[in-house]
């Protein structure tokens with residue numbers, strides 16, 4: 001029997017066309033898959049729950065000397081025997097606040113909410129006081145603030 005009998009002969013040109021067609025089809029399918037993924041991502045990420053992460057911020061004793069102590073987006077207040085901590089994220093949409101040493105107020109750079117030095121809301125769209133965050137005092141007098149991010 002002759003080698004290749006029973007199979008149609010395919011020339012180089014036809015084989016190239018098949019290869020080109022295969023690559024074109026493959027690329028167009030990849031385009032649709034990636035395009036669909038890009039369009040679906042916002043909807044899927046909105047529907048899925050984000051895992052919360054906990055961050056610990058440590059105020060060492062030498063970082064607790066002032067009435068207001070700032071570190072990594074947290075303000076630790078020491079008023080006599082009273083101590084508390086609050087997040088420096090705006091209660092409107094979460095922008096990081098700036099503290100004005102002269103005005104002694106926290107100001108939001110995004111939409112202009114203003115809070116007093118104790119974290120109480122004064123004006124702007126936020127409407128709520130700054131969020132207090134839990135903390136614990138260690139044996140070595142470190143204050144450890146726990147933030148849920």
Ligand code: FES
Pocket residue numbers: 090091092093094095108109110111112113124125126
């Ligand atoms: S995020 Fe601060 S006022 Fe809107």
